[in-house]
Amino acid sequence: MRIRTYPKAHILQKFHTHCQSLAANGNAGYQREFEELSDTAKEFSCRAGELDANKDKNRYPFILPYDHCRVKLSLLESQPHSDYINASYVPGGCTEHDFICTQAPLPSTMADFWRMIWEQNVQVIVMVTALKERARCENRPVLCNQYWPPEKGTGCYGALQVTTVSRHHGPDCYITTIHLRQHNNHTGRQITHYYYPGWPDQGVPKDHTSLVNFTEHVRKQLDDTPRLGSTVVHCSAGIGRSGTFVAILWLMQLCARGIPPDVHLAVRDLRRHRVLMVQNVEQYILVHQCLLHWLGGKMERPRTQNAVVHFKTAQPQTHRQSRKDWKNRRRNSDHTHRPESTHSSVQVSHTPHPQRTAWQSLRESLHTFNPGKLLQRIIPPSSQLGSHTQHNTHV
Template sequence: MRIRTFSKAHIRQEFQLRCQSLSVNDNMGFKQEFEELNDVGKELPTRAGELEVNKEKNRYPHILPYDHCRVRLSLQDAQPNGDYINANFVPGGSSERDFICTQGPLRSTMTDFWRMVWEQNVSIIVMVTALRHKDVVLCDQYWSKARGTVYHGPFQVNTVSCNQGPHVSITTINMKQRGYPTEKVVTHYYYPSWPDRGVPRDTSALCGLAEHVRQHIEATPRLGPAVVHCSAGVGRSGAFVTLLWLMQLCERGVSPDIRAAVEDLRMHRLWMVQNVEQYVLVHQCLLNWLSRGTVANLDSGPQSKGVPFNSGRSQVRIRGSSGQGNRARRSHQHQPPRAQPDQTLSNVQQLLDPRNLLRRILPASLQLPQTSSEPKPTKQNFENVPFKP
């Protein structure tokens, strides 16, 4: 199948018009689209998370992983339910398992978290939450911020370097398991400025983080999924994965469909993109990124506010902006079909029919040529990759 693609300038222009249309009448279009997604996926079973033996492993008792795509750990010490962790595989640009979205580890589940990282060959972890908000623990600290080693069960987690910026910390971790000679390198991105159930005041750092991670994924061999987590692993995690996924598609000249992406993600984990403010935020960040191309350096403060918006609960508005970034791509198009809001499907297999999945419009085997003359960053020097303002 030939896929029609567009230049970034064309995608930006069409997407900007769409955002303007959705924002009229106090963001009525955004609200309607988001409401249409309210019940997506909620009928899917969560039996493993409901088991009495697993309840203490859930940070929030009402946020449980769907059974059909939950991450399963290897069984240890013949424990029949030892494979449970509150985490789901979720789709990205090429497969059902491009990402793992999970809750922030509890003190009692840190070993399970690192077991998942080890067994799934994870090399990138993105943490989009602070450890605490006032007196509330949002995520227990499962790695060392300074150089040093911590132990979680059979796993040795050694922080070898940390690049501390004003908004994002990038830590390189060497990981070993007792009895194994091999060592795995994990890059940990820590973005604590995103408030729980809210949106950042300034989107430039978030856009810069997403672009940095996107380039890192492109430059890294696909050994395993990237882990994205916040506190519950649904709202902020879902928004970040949606943004990252559609940035990957736009880079290949494919027009984004945020509603379809969120609908797909919600078939894999509950409440992905938790509220309408976060839904609008994804549109804002994507428009910001399309308008400005590569954005703020992670090592510097925000240089641009991007597309203005009101971050209050009462109103979140996107306005159009002029921008740049018109690197040419091949000219073919495909607009993914949308499911009707009241459409009901009988089983998981039908719900996950590949013909209905947004990511299938760009198979992993289709690689469009690079048009930029800039060299692609390598894994070895990735922490120091600069970004154009």
């Protein structure tokens, strides 16, 4: 099969037009596409996370990894269930294990978290949450427990020593160099820890430019550094912001290689590896807006209904509610069930388009092969990002 590659300007023009159509009629297209994701992966089990022995290892009781793609730790002294951690392998274009999306470590799971980093040969950790919710009340909810020494120094987590070597403060993020080694072993590894605290829980950053610049910096780091293992990405639950970040970075990689982005297909693939990746419509729209910004066009970005979709519910769903709703959908659905409405105030039109657009034709062609390995099949890993001279590539 052949798939055509395009110049960046061409991708921008077509993608801008596509986003305009999604934003029409109060974001009806965005809402429709997001609702179509509601039944994704309902057939997958989460038995390991539901075991009584593992319940206390979950930050949120209803956010659990699928059994078929959960990260398994080595057993500690043959202890049953010591292989469990709330973490999932997710694709990023080359393999099914490009990323590990996980919950923020709890005090009781920090040793397991660092054991995962060691066993999976992780070199980069991306943290897209603040430690606490930025509320004015004193009892702010903890979104992530501090799991590395904040200043120069060493902390011990199980059999591993974690040393903060240096810390640099960028405009909107912190970049920390961490040295990781096992006790009684002088050979260690260097970990780069990216900390982006300005992204609110279940929301979107106020400044898209900031997130785009941060994601592009991480993307270049990953492209320039030979990777031994997966890249770890986490927020608090490891689903909404983590999934959004991975989707943006993954689709940036495709665009850089001349492949138009398909946000819907990418998010659907992510959701087959971890529950509720890209958790709400606001985040789904954010993926599109960040890609438009990154593609570099100076044309006006498509307008959206007050930048986000407003729901009828007065308060956003908690992670517990989201997971319960998701489990109820799985329980009450069969193979012919249509996606449920999320009770949005946006009215969605299901009138089919009079003719198939070039963008739709491309999206249909992308469905014929595994999107999780799209990047690998398009361009060999040894090829350079900037080369788009060959416009017909075998897949």
